[in-house]
Amino acid sequence: MKFFVDTADIGEIRELAAAGVVDGVTTNPSLIAKAGRPIREVIKEICEAIKGPVSAEVTATEFGGMVAEGEQLAGIAPNVAIKVPSTWDGFRACRALSESGLKVNVTLCFSANQALLAAKAGAGYISPFVGRLDDIGLDGMEVVREIRAMYNNDESFNTEILASSIRTPLHVTQAAMAGADIATVPPGVLRSLSNHPLTERGLASFLADWGRSGQAIL
Numbered sequence: 122m123k124f125f126v127d128t129a130d131i132g133e134i135r136e137l138a139a140a141g142v143v144d145g146v147t148t149n150p151s152l153i154a155k156a157g158r159p160i161r162e163v164i165k166e167i168c169e170a171i172k173g174p175v176s177a178e179v180t181a182t183e184f185g186g187m188v189a190e191g192e193q194l195a196g197i198a199p200n201v202a203i204k205v206p207s208t209w210d211g212f213r214a215c216r217a218l219s220e221s222g223l224k225v226n227v228t229l230c231f232s233a234n235q236a237l238l239a240a241k242a243g244a245g246y247i248s249p250f251v252g253r254l255d256d257i258g259l260d261g262m263e264v265v266r267e268i269r270a271m272y273n274n275d276e277s278f279n280t281e282i283l284a285s286s287i288r289t290p291l292h293v294t295q296a297a298m299a300g301a302d303i304a305t306v307p308p309g310v311l312r313s314l315s316n317h318p319l320t321e322r323g324l325a326s327f328l329a330d331w332g333r334s335g336q337a338i339l
């Protein structure tokens with residue numbers, strides 16, 4: 122499973138990329154607003170820092186506006202993926218943008234049927250929002266499992282499952298086990314994947330024993 126980082130914070134992205142754990146980046150209008158800088162500037166900077174796909178989301182809600190905004194965003198850099206929402210106009214825009222050779226990420230997906238429509242519309246990625254489903258008492262990861270099974274049943278689909286709205290390390294494990302192709306993970310959650318109390322405790326005791334031995338490797 123690949124890791125995308127779910128942020129528009131260029132400092133975080135550069136740091137995580139230096140650790141070799143970033144295969145791509147996802148942003149959304151809220152994350153861009155939080156960055157507090159113009160979208161074109163932020164996306165351009167991220168695309169220069171990261172070789173993989175960088176998702177930038179349209180904010181128009183009807184077909185024509187989505188296509189126009191999508192084309193505008195795609196002009197920023199060759200690795201931009203255009204995010205459109207899982208609405209009827211979004212699926213139409215996905216078809217049009219995909220046919221013009223652009224990579225489209227269909228976002229705000231909350232059901233397997235929306236994922237089916239996205240695949241039929243030629244989406245490069247489908248983004249089921251696991252955490253937001255959990256927030257309303259549903260099982261977000263079950264939607265990822267359903268999408269995996271449906272996509273496996275149709276060889277004509279060429280859409281990668283991008284598990285989104287990932288909130289915890291457990292979500293990451295579950296997404297990988299459910300067959301997601303990618304998880305987009307907030308920086309804090311990505312960093313926390315290395316944490317284990319037994320690792321900390323084991324390292325402390327190894328270092329204490331090593332100190333007592335009086336040896337040095339260098």
Ligand code: E4P
Pocket residue numbers: 127147148149228248250252253285286287305
């Ligand atoms: C996905 O691309 C979205 O940016 C993101 O995963 C949403 O996560 P949230 O529900 O934690 O805001």
